[in-house]
Amino acid sequence: MACIWFWDADFERGCCSLAFFAEYAMAKKIDETQVRQVAKLSRLDLTDDEVARFSTELSAIVEYIEKLNELDVDSVEPLAHCLPIHNVFRADEIKPSLDTEAALSNAPQRHEEYFKVPKILDDNSAA
Secondary structure, eight states: OOOOEEEETTTTEEEEOHHHHHHHHHHSOOOHHHHHHHHHHTTOOOOHHHHHHHHHHHHHHHHHHHHHHTSOOTTSOOOSOSSOOOOOOOOOOOOOOOOHHHHHTTOSSEETTEEOOOOOSOTTOOO
């Protein structure tokens, strides 16, 4: 199922549920405030024109979902994929790989048998 993040200003929370999004959005159209909040949460810098366009486009999607909700799908079996599929992964096989010296030959920096990379977290990080 698709995952759509949106911000519910009335409840001051984010949500990642297409079903809840559809139910919530049917009561309201997607306005520019909601688009700006989603952009903020997504760290997107949208122009005023983009905000207006996305508001219109998302409202059209909600209208389409409303139409889909009118369909009787009680007799339709849920499925994960519309085509019959099978495992497409190959079997694991042991193959020769690069030795340590070959792998590290182009490394900008190394420490013994490891790549040396810049430190990005301080000692107080909770990573």
